[in-house]
Amino acid sequence: MDALLERLRAGLPAEALITDPDVTASYAHDMASFCDAGTPAVVVLPRSVEEVQHVMRTATALRVPVVPQGARTGLSGAANASDGCIVLSLVKMDRILEISPVDRIAVVEPGVVNATLSRAVGELGLYYPPDPSSWEMCTIGGNIGTASGGLCCVKYGVTAEYVLGLEVVLADGRLLNTGRRTAKGVAGYDLTRLFVGSEGSLGIVVKAVLALRPRPPQQLALAAEFPSAAAACDAVCRIMERGHTPSLLELMDRTTVRAVNAMASMGLPESTEALLLCAFDTPDPAADLAAVGELCKASGATEVVPADDVAESELLLQARRSALPALETVKSATMIDDVCVPRSRLGAMIEGTAAIAEKFGLTIGVCAHAGDGNTHPVVCFDHTDPDESRRARASFDEIMALGLELGGTITGEHGVGVLKKEWLARELGEVGIELQRGIKSAFDPLGLLNPGKLF
Numbered sequence: 047m048d049a050l051l052e053r054l055r056a057g058l059p060a061e062a063l064i065t066d067p068d069v070t071a072s073y074a075h076d077m078a079s080f081c082d083a084g085t086p087a088v089v090v091l092p093r094s095v096e097e098v099q100h101v102m103r104t105a106t107a108l109r110v111p112v113v114p115q116g117a118r119t120g121l122s123g124a125a126n127a128s129d130g131c132i133v134l135s136l137v138k139m140d141r142i143l144e145i146s147p148v149d150r151i152a153v154v155e156p157g158v159v160n161a162t163l164s165r166a167v168g169e170l171g172l173y174y175p176p177d178p179s180s181w182e183m184c185t186i187g188g189n190i191g192t193a194s195g196g197l198c199c200v201k202y203g204v205t206a207e208y209v210l211g212l213e214v215v216l217a218d219g220r221l222l223n224t225g226r227r228t229a230k231g232v233a234g235y236d237l238t239r240l241f242v243g244s245e246g247s248l249g250i251v252v253k254a255v256l257a258l259r260p261r262p263p264q265q266l267a268l269a270a271e272f273p274s275a276a277a278a279c280d281a282v283c284r285i286m287e288r289g290h291t292p293s294l295l296e297l298m299d300r301t302t303v304r305a306v307n308a309m310a311s312m313g314l315p316e317s318t319e320a321l322l323l324c325a326f327d328t329p330d331p332a333a334d335l336a337a338v339g340e341l342c343k344a345s346g347a348t349e350v351v352p353a354d355d356v357a358e359s360e361l362l363l364q365a366r367r368s369a370l371p372a373l374e375t376v377k378s379a380t381m382i383d384d385v386c387v388p389r390s391r392l393g394a395m396i397e398g399t400a401a402i403a404e405k406f407g408l409t410i411g412v413c414a415h416a417g418d419g420n421t422h423p424v425v426c427f428d429h430t431d432p433d434e435s436r437r438a439r440a441s442f443d444e445i446m447a448l449g450l451e452l453g454g455t456i457t458g459e460h461g462v463g464v465l466k467k468e469w470l471a472r473e474l475g476e477v478g479i480e481l482q483r484g485i486k487s488a489f490d491p492l493g494l495l496n497p498g499k500l501f
């Protein structure tokens with residue numbers, strides 16, 4: 047430990063190092079707080095690429111594991127510390143280095159908060175689409191680490207589609223540039239894409255070139271109430287089948303609606319079994335909403351309420367963004383699934399989840415990025431009750447098994463972390479895992495980067 051601190055201090059200012067165990071302990075966890083985490087030896091908050099390189103050279107020389115962190119809003123334990131590790135928090139590297147309206151790119155450091163970037167590019171008439179519900183807190187480095195999605199993905203796609211190039215500090219401290227800042231580019235293997243979703247296991251992202259779009263018109267939303275989740279899912283299928291391009295298509299079940307009302311007094315309709323939120327940022331959103339409203343009614347919607355204006359639409363979005371924090375208040379703990387299925391199987395996924403909740407005698411609230419087929423069944427349980435905790439984990443696993451059975455994936459956007467490690471092997475199979483391990487060891491032969499995650 048002394049040798050580690052001495053070497054780190056040689057290349058870092060004093061304020062970049064935290065050694066007080068009470069403070070370092072607070073960096074042990076991301077927001078999947080029930081996942082195991084170790085005790086960090088030290089937390090480092092670098093401000094420059096050179097400082098990150100110094101940390102990685104030190105870690106390699108002394109064989110010390112390194113856990114990169116952004117804002118620690120992750121939901122799979124992917125940023126959890128391991129015993130004796132260096133926690134490398136990138137939050138102080140938070141400069142927007144360039145915004146180019148001509149090239150339609152932004153160049154940023156990894157600690158820039160998602161909403162800060164969105165607002166900065168918005169002032170120039172541009173748009174950075176990926177918008178996780180945690181956008182006011184989470185960082186671009188963390189978004190790249192988890193390949194995060196969000197509310198607008200149904201129209202604009204996920205983080206991977208917006209990362210054009212990266213600057214990465216490798217495990218041994220070398221600097222790697224991947225990708226491009228051009229509109230096109232196919233030179234060599236696509237290492238940029240490989241880093242997106244790699245959960246800090248291949249290198250430390252210290253700079254990112256991100257694609258921007260022209261800012262679309264402000265979106266208008268509607269809320270539709272359904273007598274069952276199956277009816278709401280039928281509406282989702284009709285909307286997509288007819289070729290509509292909503293900028294948001296989200297679902298909240300009854301448990302979620304009630305939790306949001308209880309936490310934030312949003313006045314959502316509590317008698318509904320499922321609430322569908324749909325928005326358009328097209329030239330004539332009112333016409334698109336009217337057409338979608340008819341499709342909802344054809345699927346059995348009992349009430350279709352278009353928002354009066356942009357402000358009311360924003361309130362509906364706010365309600366959806368509150369879903370996870372609200373469900374967290376239902377019991378003392380939650381496990382948040384992230385299963386994504388082909389959207390044609392969404393109804394089966396949600397019905398199957400209800401059956402699993404009944405089988406295990408648990409409350410499982412479901413909110414979903416319905417237009418993507420990406421469900422977030424939230425298992426609510428009392429973590430002080432061993433039997434309920436066991437049932438919670440069992441139901442969490444059955445939900446992933448159901449997702450795979452329906453042709454889906456165990457994680458649409460939250461990542462594997464420590465929470466779904468055994469399930470990654472099931473999804474990828476033996477050959478897939480073997481190749482992924484080979485890639486990991488090509489980048490990180492000593493296994494120092496975020497050990498114990500993914501595999």
Ligand SMILES: Cc1cc2nc3c(=O)[nH]c(=O)nc-3n(C[C@H](O)[C@H](O)[C@H](O)COP(=O)(O)OP(=O)(O)OC[C@H]3O[C@@H](n4cnc5c(N)ncnc54)[C@H](O)[C@@H]3O)c2cc1C
Nearest residue numbers: 116117118119120124179185187188191194195245246251
């Ligand atoms: C209320 C709430 C709502 C959420 N909604 C969504 C949502 O809609 N969509 C969604 O996708 N996610 C959502 N999330 C999950 C979470 O916010 C995202 O996974 C987010 O991308 C994590 O960013 P972060 O900065 O907190 O990263 P962290 O949690 O700190 O880290 C995430 C991963 O990235 C790695 N990492 C971080 N920085 C770097 C770096 N510079 N270089 C290399 N690796 C790095 C870490 O090691 C870790 O593996 C939500 C979370 C909460 C709490």
